[in-house]
Amino acid sequence: MFAELGHFALLLMVVTGIGQAVLFSPLWLRASLRMLTPHRASATPAGSPTFSDDDDNDGTFGQAAVKPASLFLLPAVILVLGLLAEGALINAFIVSDFTLPIVSNVSHSSTPLLYRIGAAFTPDGGAMLLWLLTLSLVNLLIAIQLRSSAAICTDRFARNALSVLGALIAILGVVTLIDADPFLRVTVAPLDGRGMNPQSQDLLKVLREPFLYLGLAGLASIFAMTLAGLLDRKIDRRFAETTRSWTIISWVCLGTAIAINAYRSYSEQAWGGWWYWDTAENSLLLPWLLATALLHCRAVLEKTETLRAWTAFLGITTLAVGWFGVYLTRSDLFAPLPETQLLPIDSTGLLVAFCLVFAVAYYLFWRSVDQMGDGRGFDVISRESAMFLNSVMLSLVAAVVLIGTIYPLVLQWITGDPITVGAPFYVKALIPIVLPLLFLMAFAPALRWRQDEVWMIGRRMKLAAILSLITVLFVSIRFIDLSPAPLIGIGLAGWVLTASLSDLWARLWRHPEYGESKYRNLQLLGPRYISMTLSHIGLAILIAGGSASSIWEEQVVVSARAGQSIQAGPYNLQYEGVSLLAGENYATRQATFILYRHSLPVTELFPEIRYYPIRGVETREADIWHGRDGDLHVSIGDRDDDGGRVVTVHYLPMMPWVWGGMLLMLIGGCFSILTRVILRFKKTGVPAS
Secondary structure: OHHHHHHHHHHHHHHHHHHHHHHOOOHHHHHHHHHOOOOOOEEOOOOOEEOOOOOOOOOOOOOOOOOOOOOOHHHHHHHHHHHHHHHHHHHHHHOOOOOOHHHHHHOOOOOOHHHHHHHOOOOHHHHHHHHHHHHHHHHHHHHHHHHHOOOOOOHHHHHHHHHHHHHHHHHHHHHHHHHHOOOOOOOOOOOOOOOOOHHHOOHHHHHHHHHHHHHHHHHHHHHHHHHHHHHHOOOOHHHHHHHHHHHHHHHHHHHHHHHHHHHHHHHHOOOOOOOOOOHHHHHHHHHHHHHHHHHHHHHHHHHHOOOHHHHHHHHHHHHHHHHHHHHHHHOOOOOOOOOOOOOOOOOHHHHHHHHHHHHHHHHHHHHHHHHOOOOOOOOOOOHHHHHHHHHHHHHHHHHHHHHHHHHHHHHHHHHOOOOOOOHHHHHHHHHHHHHHHHHHHHHHHHOOOOOOOHHHHHHHHHHHHHHHHHHHHHHHHHOOOOOHHHHHHHHHHHHHHHHHHHHHHHHHHOOOOOOOOHHHHHHHHHHHHHHHHHHHHHHHHHHHHHHHHHHHOEEEEEEEOOOOEEEEOOEEEEEEEEEEEEOOOOEEEEEEEEEEEOOEEEEEEOOEEEEEOOOOEEEEEOEEEEOOOEEEEEEEEEEOOOOOEEEEEEEEEOHHHHHHHHHHHHHHHHHHHHHHHHHHHHOOOOOOO
């Protein structure tokens, strides 16, 4: 009964989404007809062409705005329907309703409750429903934001944006019903389910899906406001202000999903790697890279009202690559799907919807691009130039990742031979782009807007240049046999880190406009600058940690007997033997190791080999010690021919820097969001930027 209620709620979501798309924007037809007619370009008093509207005679974005009204009802109804549908599906997993194939395919009555709830997000139908729910939540929040921002948003802009979101909800709802309806029943239910994929029986896996789809929903909001801006001819400073929070939220959510995915790879795989360039990882990385590029050019648009066309293009393309990534991971184009995602119907509807939605979007962009003059220009040596080049290089990185992802498919179509593109391709293709990207990234915060002088830049950056050069020379002399790639990585990490710290130092203690109080100076920096600095420092720490761990990694593989000691890095492991234990829905062989450092006991580690009888699958669970100078990654295998237990130990120095760097980048994004919200409500007078 609950499943039928959820099914009905899903159908009503489609109908209500169509209603929101039509009722909120009866101007769609008019706007579409207007796009087919040539526009006249106007000019500001300063002589710069504007992207102005025919019906908005004041030429601004909101001075004569009409306060949006009645924007909440349909978004609120859609969110309630989404909660009903998602609740019905989760209830079906909790009570093990095996008349639903989606439940019987990926769950079992012995699966722990937490993972049964998490299993509701993993199959195609469950994932699409989760995407719809997050999009419904964003839909309502956008309605609240645009209503409260009536001073800067016209009623027509708000209604057009909500209309686009309503259309997206309706389209994704139809795709869910066609491709993978989660509420279809079978007449004869199995006695029990097939069980959950053991690799998915992980708390981080449960957490990753909501962050991924919340990030995609945030990108959908930017997409909707971009289309509304194109229809309203309002890609300007106010548009940039309106999309700022959603760009950062999407960036943080996608970054969190990437970090979770990387740590899962690191902890679940017995060999200690954390990035494999597979389709699932690349589909997360692509929208995050373009969201980073969008962050930079959006900031330029907000500050100087330039890069309008490039910002609008990224606003559309970021969602496009995210949507395409979802299709790639949920189709069987590259490899047979995991059983948790495999259902009888493929993802053709998702691909068709992708083509239709973005064909319309790029057509609107193409019709509007000639109207988006950038007004006043900027010099080649300026912050705008540096941020624009960085966004272009980030887009090139995304293009290389996309080519590396789909190239095996294209080649297989042509030659019939399957190939795999791995790390060597990406390293060779990306180094020529990433090196200048990181070099410029350190420069950008120190440059002035509009124009700057070379000698002034050299004066500001000399300390960073000297310190990074000293770092490279020290490492290259101390470790003379190093390969050049990690050495370059450490040098660039030092360059970015010292440049960020020296610029922060100069603003706190040397800026002539600031007063004597350093706390007041810190306040005057603004959350945007502090957020950017934290993110840049986090990236530098991540690069340094990744480079160092690849250089000084140690691996030990031995056939160990009880009582035997294993040396790895500064640690000594004492193997105590293996115990047979029973888990909730698995049996395990759990080994015990006592970890020593300088002959002093530190902790105990318990790597396992688990056997899941429902699926008949065996998994190896590593145990990891996160020390202050590196990680110790321990896993066990089967018995060797000599009767000992195969033990693999990885010592990865500076690996905590990788996780710390990721965390610091995410903290930077969260800091920007939270401080902006607090400052907006408190109105302390301290600038939010």
